[in-house]
Amino acid sequence: xxxxxxxxxxTLLALLMGACSSTPxxxxxxxxxxDAVQRPIxxxxxxxxxxxxxxxxxxxxxxxxQLTGPASLKDPKNILSKRVIYFDYDSNLVKExxxxxxxxxxxxxxxxxxAKMIIQGNTDERGGREYNLALGQRRADSVKQMMSVLGAxxxxxxxxxxxxxxxxxxxxxxxxxxxxxxxxxxxxxx
Amino acid sequence: MKIIINLLFLLxxxxxxxxxxxxxxxxxxxxxxxxxxxxxxxxxPCNYAAAGSVKxxxxxxxxxRDEAGAKQSQSVSAVIAADLARxxxxxxxxxxxxxxxxxxxxxxxxxxxxRGADAVVIGSVAATADGRYEVRFRLMDxxxxxxxxxxxxxxxxxxxxxxxxxxxDAIYEKLAGEPxxxxxxxxxxxxxxxxxxxxxxxxxxxxxPQTILASNEPIISPKWSPDGSRLAYVSFEQKKPVxxxxxxxxxxxxxxxxxxxxxxxxxWSPDGRRLAxxxxxxxxxxxxxxxxxxxxxxxxxxxxxxxxxEPNFSPDGSAILFTSDRGGTPQIYRIPVSGGAVQRxxxxxxxxxxxxxSPDGRTFTYIHRxxxxxxxxxxxxxxxxxxxxxxxxxxxxxxxxxxxRMILYASEVGGRGILAAVxxxxxxxxxxxxxxxxxREPAWGPIVSK
Numbered sequence: 001x002x003x004x005x006x007x008x009x010x011t012l013l014a015l016l017m018g019a020c021s022s023t024p025x026x027x028x029x030x031x032x033x034x035d036a037v038q039r040p041i042x043x044x045x046x047x048x049x050x051x052x053x054x055x056x057x058x059x060x061x062x063x064x065x066q067l068t069g070p071a072s073l074k075d076p077k078n079i080l081s082k083r084v085i086y087f088d089y090d091s092n093l094v095k096e097x098x099x100x101x102x103x104x105x106x107x108x109x110x111x112x113x114x115a116k117m118i119i120q121g122n123t124d125e126r127g128g129r130e131y132n133l134a135l136g137q138r139r140a141d142s143v144k145q146m147m148s149v150l151g152a153x154x155x156x157x158x159x160x161x162x163x164x165x166x167x168x169x170x171x172x173x174x175x176x177x178x179x180x181x182x183x184x185x186x187x188x189x190x
Numbered sequence: 191m192k193i194i195i196n197l198l199f200l201l202x203x204x205x206x207x208x209x210x211x212x213x214x215x216x217x218x219x220x221x222x223x224x225x226x227x228x229x230x231x232x233x234x235p236c237n238y239a240a241a242g243s244v245k246x247x248x249x250x251x252x253x254x255r256d257e258a259g260a261k262q263s264q265s266v267s268a269v270i271a272a273d274l275a276r277x278x279x280x281x282x283x284x285x286x287x288x289x290x291x292x293x294x295x296x297x298x299x300x301x302x303x304x305r306g307a308d309a310v311v312i313g314s315v316a317a318t319a320d321g322r323y324e325v326r327f328r329l330m331d332x333x334x335x336x337x338x339x340x341x342x343x344x345x346x347x348x349x350x351x352x353x354x355x356x357x358x359d360a361i362y363e364k365l366a367g368e369p370x371x372x373x374x375x376x377x378x379x380x381x382x383x384x385x386x387x388x389x390x391x392x393x394x395x396x397x398x399p400q401t402i403l404a405s406n407e408p409i410i411s412p413k414w415s416p417d418g419s420r421l422a423y424v425s426f427e428q429k430k431p432v433x434x435x436x437x438x439x440x441x442x443x444x445x446x447x448x449x450x451x452x453x454x455x456x457x458w459s460p461d462g463r464r465l466a467x468x469x470x471x472x473x474x475x476x477x478x479x480x481x482x483x484x485x486x487x488x489x490x491x492x493x494x495x496x497x498x499x500e501p502n503f504s505p506d507g508s509a510i511l512f513t514s515d516r517g518g519t520p521q522i523y524r525i526p527v528s529g530g531a532v533q534r535x536x537x538x539x540x541x542x543x544x545x546x547x548s549p550d551g552r553t554f555t556y557i558h559r560x561x562x563x564x565x566x567x568x569x570x571x572x573x574x575x576x577x578x579x580x581x582x583x584x585x586x587x588x589x590x591x592x593x594x595r596m597i598l599y600a601s602e603v604g605g606r607g608i609l610a611a612v613x614x615x616x617x618x619x620x621x622x623x624x625x626x627x628x629x630r631e632p633a634w635g636p637i638v639s640k
Contacts, residue, residue, distance in 0.1 A: 118430070127564070128543040128557055128586055129410050129631070130455045131513055131520055133431060134468070134475035134497040137452050141473065159470065160430035161452045165408035 079104045083185040092142040106150035116188040119143050121161040124177035133163030139183045234539035236560040239577040239616030247365045248308045250283045255292040255314035262350055269354035273372040278618030283307045299335050307332045322346050325353050329361050338364050371593040375635040377412045380627035414635040415462050422456035433467050446484040457501045466501035477501050492525055502546050511545040538576050548594045555588040555597050566599050579616040592637045600630040
């Protein structure tokens with residue numbers, strides 16, 4: 001098995017190197033033009049499908065969990081594609097309008113034993129950074145608690161906080177603050 | 191502006207009266223007098239520090255002999271003068287037109303006293319045979335015409351600036367009667383455009399900033415180890431808050447708290463062996479003690495159903511101040527490190543956070559919301575007396591200088607983060623550093639004796 005993996009890695013690296021040499025990535029745009037001119041354009045070694053636009057790590061050869069997960073998480077028509085829960089000022093109460101969303105994710109996690117999620121709590125920028133981190137944690141915990149009641153296993157739902165550090169909208173308007181007081185649901189397969 | 195006018199007036203007054211000995215120029219500053227904006231129901235009026243005066247020492251820092259030969263961007267004497275002036279406790283006497291004076295017998299006391307000087311600093315910089323420099327200074331009493339102190343240092347070219355800070359510390363200690371904190375370092379976080387975050391370490395005067403960590407994710411809460419060799423901080427690089435400890439000299443770093451959930455708010459124990467951190471792994475935000483080398487298991491400090499965060503050890507290591515909303519609003523509490531009864535220490539207002547002990551442990555500084563603002567306050571443990579020191583709209587993260595004289599904090603000007611400092615009596619205010627970046631999260635390193 002180890003041999004197979006290292007073999008795969010070598011193949012993958014070779015593919016990557018081939019792809020890089022024939023496909024200029026963003027970083028290479030500033031490379032000397034001479035180099036590009038010297039390369040014969042008429043003899044592409046790789047078919048177009050080999051183009052690798054972003055760096056691929058050997059982690060790709062692990063079981064492709066993403067394919068086994070239901071597409072429902074990304075389907076815009078499915079409630080599971082909705083991932084953001086907004087909160088009122090100084091509140092960690094999950095409002096009525098977001099309960100179906102939370103319930104849908106709780107159900108998904110309880111039904112798929114491989115599903116793992118992180119709930120990220122956030123606050124607006126008013127107040128202290130560390131205290132806001134704790135308030136954001138409380139929002140994430142509040143969502144988790146609701147999911148637990150609905151059967152989601154605690155060990156597969158991690159709650160973390162970004163406090164005020166990762167605003168969705170910059171600025172000091174009430175609208176921006178309202179957009180930033182939120183919890184976001186992220187799956188390990190996202 | 192008012193401060194400058196008053197100062198000029200007083201200068202004029204004293205120069206005419208000729209009262210040279212023990213001259214104390216009074217600068218009126220700090221102690222806010224503005225009327226706060228109308229209060230909302232949840233707000234609280236500001237109890238500003240009383241307007242007061244600062245007694246300033248009039249000091250001559252004469253140019254040092256051969257200091258131009260050391261090819262520094264700023265001469266030794268200029269660094270000393272800038273340090274002392276920044277403290278607000280010293281007024282530099284103009285040296286324009288004075289004859290060179292490097293040795294005790296050359297000092298023209300009559301002239302300096304005519305310019306209002308209490309004390310005169312003279313000195314020299316001499317290249318040594320091994321390519322270093324010998325820096326000497328003498329601090330002379332202008333009235334008694336005697337030497338108060340005099341020291342000699344040998345330093346490499348790269349250490350000349352530090353040497354100047356050490357000289358400023360020696361002068362400060364003799365004249366102000368408390369240790370100086372000029373030969374220290376600060377740390378802070380810079381946010382660059384494009385959401386790039388850098389953790390910087392710089393001299394206490396903002397000189398020679400070095401980036402010790404750069405990340406595309408936020409960095410908060412840097413805290414110096416008691417020996418000044420390491421920084422603990424919270425980095426979001428793993429898409430969650432994780433506490434790291436990094437050696438400043440080697441850059442080696444270790445995730446010391448990376449548990450399920452959030453890890454934040456590191457605070458060093460005075461012996462540098464442990465950290466108090468806030469973990470959410472047990473639910474909520476709760477304080478734990480961990481080893482600073484990342485070994486062992488966290489030890490829960492207190493258990494509550496509320497937010498307990500921002501721990502800060504007392505200088506003797508026996509107690510911890512922290513922020514908690516167990517009473518309904520965020521307030522400062524104290525708990526013995528060995529466990530025991532939690533005691534509330536702030537009672538005024540509805541939002542008191544980010545407490546830090548003074549180096550002598552008698553007072554603490556924190557952020558107090560009043561008058562529609564988040565202001566820096568100090569409070570005496572014994573008298574419980576609260577004094578509001580600043581009027582910034584969104585001041586954050588106050589921290590004492592290691593000699594307890596100044597409080598460094600994050601503020602904002604024109605929507606951009608800056609560092610500012612205020613003396614612990616509110617009478618001296620400084621804009622601490624100027625830089626093109628958005629600066630926040632200051633930390634002030636210890637006085638490290640070598």
